[in-house]
Amino acid sequence: MGNLFMLWAALGICYAAFSASAWSVNNFLITGPKAYLTYTTSVALGAQSGIEECKFQFAWERWNCPENALQLSTHNRLRSATRETSFIHAISSAGVMYIITKNCSMGDFENCGCDGSNNGKTGGHGWIWGGCSDNVEFGERISKLFVDSLEKGKDARALMNLHNNRAGRLAVRATMKRTCKCHGISGSCSIQTCWLQLADFREMGDYLKAKYDQALKIEMDKRQLRAGNSAEGHWVPAEAFLPSAEAELIFLEESPDYCTCNSSLGIYGTEGRECLQNSHNTSRWERRSCGRLCTECGLQVEERKTEVISSCNCKFQWCCTVKCDQCRHVVSKYYCARSPGSAQSLGKGSA
Numbered sequence: 001m002g003n004l005f006m007l008w009a010a011l012g013i014c015y016a017a018f019s020a021s022a023w024s025v026n027n028f029l030i031t032g033p034k035a036y037l038t039y040t041t042s043v044a045l046g047a048q049s050g051i052e053e054c055k056f057q058f059a060w061e062r063w064n065c066p067e068n069a070l071q072l073s074t075h076n077r078l079r080s081a082t083r084e085t086s087f088i089h090a091i092s093s094a095g096v097m098y099i100i101t102k103n104c105s106m107g108d109f110e111n112c113g114c115d116g117s118n119n120g121k122t123g124g125h126g127w128i129w130g131g132c133s134d135n136v137e138f139g140e141r142i143s144k145l146f147v148d149s150l151e152k153g154k155d156a157r158a159l160m161n162l163h164n165n166r167a168g169r170l171a172v173r174a175t176m177k178r179t180c181k182c183h184g185i186s187g188s189c190s191i192q193t194c195w196l197q198l199a200d201f202r203e204m205g206d207y208l209k210a211k212y213d214q215a216l217k218i219e220m221d222k223r224q225l226r227a228g229n230s231a232e233g234h235w236v237p238a239e240a241f242l243p244s245a246e247a248e249l250i251f252l253e254e255s256p257d258y259c260t261c262n263s264s265l266g267i268y269g270t271e272g273r274e275c276l277q278n279s280h281n282t283s284r285w286e287r288r289s290c291g292r293l294c295t296e297c298g299l300q301v302e303e304r305k306t307e308v309i310s311s312c313n314c315k316f317q318w319c320c321t322v323k324c325d326q327c328r329h330v331v332s333k334y335y336c337a338r339s340p341g342s343a344q345s346l347g348k349g350s351a
């Protein structure tokens, strides 16, 4: 976080009118039930990998999963209930479940292990259950215990967060895969044993990003929303949050304009952000990033050239070394910059 923050400071953009209140694993360490201290390190690691995935998934979006948005508790100064909030909750909760489940399969905890309950049973045509199926139930329980316990309120925001925490955990289950191993005479594969395995974390991130794109807005009375925790007692029970949509992400408020620095909302704006242009190896979504981050936000795309030195013309020499030249080449990077002469002020804090 320090690096990014210094970068912003150096650029004089949206300068620290608000402190980047760092998301902290202490969230968990403080609020987690004492009996479960055994799991705190893993829980923190899991939440951390959720956050890293969030940063990856949103790297080329206007909102790019900044630290100050990562407070999971509803007692957050910036208690937003947007689509983005829903993603943070889902991915963190999923991350915790994921890592605890992995830990179980690795035998890291005494009281959980692989799920072998079906082993020996026929699973389908030509295969039987066998091996080490990941035991998601245990991971699910620990994730629920830690992440859900951060929601103290009973208002709409808390219910939204709980719903999205759960949707995150369902994503871990939904992306699991059957993996099989062949048996039989000389690899004939006449019989296979199969087990259920967690998907790559990235795959689960992709899955939740798609859920984010299709997230559902729950319409509710503005006054209720503003009342925050005091809505307790007036608010409808959890069932109101579409039981049929249990795997979907839900949100209550439209997202603010992430283009422009707004310190009271904790938004940095896109000025100074890098975007991708003319690079070959990028998806269409990435190639559109300069439009999305810069021009559509009223900024222009600024090219900055930097010289890069790398190894090249490498030759294998007998025997046994590799000799390379040092090649210099200029690479272009692209950034969002305010148009010269633009009087538009992006945030009060800018120097």
Ligand SMILES: *[C@@H]1O[C@H](CO)[C@@H](O)[C@H](O)[C@H]1NC(C)=O
Residues within 6 Å of the ligand: 042, 045, 099, 102, 103, 108, 109
């Ligand atoms: C759980 O797994 C993570 C990474 O997979 C590892 O760093 C951590 O040490 C494990 N926890 C325990 C208690 O072994």
Ligand SMILES: *[C@@H]1O[C@H](CO)[C@@H](O)[C@H](O)[C@H]1NC(C)=O
Residues within 6 Å of the ligand: 256, 260, 261, 262, 263, 264, 265, 347, 348
């Ligand atoms: C920041 O957002 C708030 C709430 O939407 C708005 O009232 C305020 O004018 C914005 N401030 C700036 C500097 O854009």
Ligand SMILES: *[C@@H]1O[C@H](CO)[C@@H](O)[C@H](O)[C@H]1NC(C)=O
Residues within 6 Å of the ligand: 281
């Ligand atoms: C380009 O994409 C391929 C396959 O997607 C990948 O293996 C390779 O590392 C990428 N190259 C760069 C420079 O990103």
